[in-house]
Amino acid sequence: MSDLRGGTVGETSPTDAKAVAPRHRASAGGARTGRRRARKKAPSRGKRILRTAAMGLSVLILATAGAGWWFYQHLNGNLHTVSLTDGAGGAGKETPDAFGRTPINILVMGSDGRNLEADCKLGGGCAKTGVQSGGNADVQMVVHISADRSNATMMSIPRDTLVDIPACTDQETGASTPGYHGMINGALAYGPACQVATVHQLTGIPIDHFVQLGFSGVVTMSDAVGGVGVCVSSDVYDTYSHLKLSRGEHTLKGEAALQFVRSRHGFGDGSDLGRTYSQHIFLSSMLRKFKSAGTLTNPAAVYRLADAATKALTVDTGLGTVKKLVSLAADVARVPTDRITFTTMQTVPDPDDENRVVLADAAKSLFATIVADQSLTGDAGEKQAKNTASPTPSATATASPAPASGIAVDVRNGTTTPGRASAIGAALVEAGFASGGTTGNAAGTTDTTTLSYGAGRLAEAQTVADALGLPSSHLERGGTGLTLVIGGDWTSGTSYPGSGASPEPADTASAAAGAHARTADTSGTCAEVSPYKTVEINGVPMTPAQAYRAAGDKADSDG
Structure with missing residues (x-):
């Protein structure tokens, strides 16, 4: 008689014997039973690979975490520290800006x-x-x-x-x-x-x-x-x-x-x-x-x-x-x-x-x-x-001023507050700037507002910055036109916060005279x-x- 797998009963190979043997388990009383029990389906090869990979990944994560912790402790152990005020006078204290940030x-x-x-x-x-x-x-x-x-x-x-x-x-x-x-x-x-x-x-x-x-x-x-x-x-x-x-x-x-x-x-x-x-x-x-x-x-x-x-x-x-x-x-x-x-x-x-x-x-x-x-x-x-x-x-020196009517500004919202670009764009048009600028979201959020300007457009950028109360430190060279990216330091209002709150000190030309000044990109x-x-x-x-x-x-x- 052939069984359901195509083999002949009584003429099993060693491999078949391993497959058949589990059907004849001892009962509680020790007698064998011929009844088949439903076998649990073996996991597929793909699942076995995934399970093995998951276990390996877990080990890797633990090992990496352990190495990271060792590295962190190792670096901390390298440092030699001394109190800033041990045995000496004070070192002064920074003054926060209008947003509570300190240099x-x-x-x-x-x-x-x-x-x-x-x-x-x-x-x-x-x-x-x-x-x-x-x-x-x-x-x-x-x-x-x-x-x-x-x-x-x-x-x-x-x-x-x-x-x-x-x-x-x-x-x-x-x-x-x-x-x-x-x-x-x-x-x-x-x-x-x-x-x-x-x-x-x-x-x-x-x-x-x-x-x-x-x-x-x-x-x-x-x-x-x-x-x-x-x-x-x-x-x-x-x-x-x-x-x-x-x-x-x-x-x-x-x-x-x-x-x-x-x-x-x-x-x-x-x-x-x-x-x-x-x-x-x-x-x-x-x-x-x-x-x-x-x-x-x-x-x-x-x-x-x-x-x-x-x-x-x-x-x-x-x-x-x-x-x-x-x-x-x-x-x-x-x-x-x-x-x-x-x-x-x-x-x-x-x-x-x-x-x-x-x-x-x-x-x-x-x-x-x-x-x-x-x-x-x-x-x-x-x-x-x-x-x-x-x-x-x-x-703070300025180039020859450029008229606002000929300046279009692209405004991008780099905050989590909706509508910021539209609000600032509308305020610029109302202040007399050209209406050809676009508004929209920035590629991502940013902490700091920046106004980038293309070659030969510094004077226009300064006109925009003056109108918005944006400090000159927020101007940067880049791109071709004028792009204002609103950052997390300006989440409300149409004038840059704190503008005019504290006047800048004497011009930096006298501050740097004879100081052999140079920038790090040189x-x-x-x-x-x-x-x-x-x-x-x-x-x-x-x-x-x-x-x-x-x-x-x-x-x-x-x-």
Whole structure:
């Protein structure tokens, strides 16, 4: 007899036996029954694959989450934190704008201390003392990020500036001072908080945070981004920092990057002022590298950068977690490079010591623009701040006014409030602007209102901004016509909120005069090699270019 599967009863193969056996299960009493039981249908091959994939995905998610948590904890463990006010005076407090937003001011310090074995190896000077504590803040830069995150100013403070150091005590080392008059970089010997208090006392700028890194930090950071592009105007050999480069463009990594940012005898007049200018070129290039898609979308590059940064940094307790540093980095990333202005605090020679400088009166205007949260990037001048030796034109300067009747504006709603574009568009027409503009929704929501303008249409954009009460910091070059995108900072009314509530300070042309202003989007600018005899070989004074030729047997820094 054949069963329903085509086999013959009593002549089963081993495979058939496995299939038949489950039909003859023992009953509760131990007797077998011939009754078939309905078998549960086996899952299809497709379902089995999906089930296996789901299990694998679950394991992957758990593993990734575990790795992410480990990475987060690892980075937090890298950070060294110090209280902003430990043993020092106050650092001031920011004033919120009309919307309750506050700017951010950070003091970035580069220390010459030999606090790690790697610093000793790079900087030397540890043969007798070994690893040391403390050090001088040979690089000091106040980084100001505007309240609306649309612009930033980075102001260098020359290390040779003579100032009054306040009374300070370093809570970690116990080093203290009742206060004295001396070089500003020396305040770091009494702790980072003392350096912060000194800068605040000098400038009146509130300092919210500080970030400090040493020699090895510069090396690891430049390596983490794959090198930083720089250019030098001539052959240069600084026999003090050991920087040796041929004329033209170079990509610097590791120790070569450190030699470049440390070089003061290779550039300018051989003073610390020339060094700040070359550092701006280096930092501008690094910022552009940070923002490049290849750097921040590559997981391996991000890991190297995050690991290197957190190991290299000492920060205040307010920035003492990776989450807070990431938030700060996001604020910086929001600012376009053409809206980031590098400046150097204006100084004049000290009448009692030609090797030292003191604060110039012009610096007070520069400090005032930062305190008032005013951009130094001049839209009206089409970013003439790119000219390294030219003062930045006023951000409030206006081109010849354009009549409203000939201006059509496209308005887009970037808020979650319906009808905003139509309301502003109608208000513009009622104010005398042309009716040819369109209204509609933006591609997505945005926090900040912007007015973009095409080439040759700056005057028209200023006319629109004046009519709406929109600050000049909200204007940006882009597109072909005029497009107003309403952001979350303007959810009601037809005049920009807070317009006219607080007048802007003195024009930024005077604030940036002599400040060597340049924007971070400037590429191809070469650091000016000193034409003076600022270095020497075997006791013979010579220019850095002469030293380069005389040291033909010494390898270039990027060799």
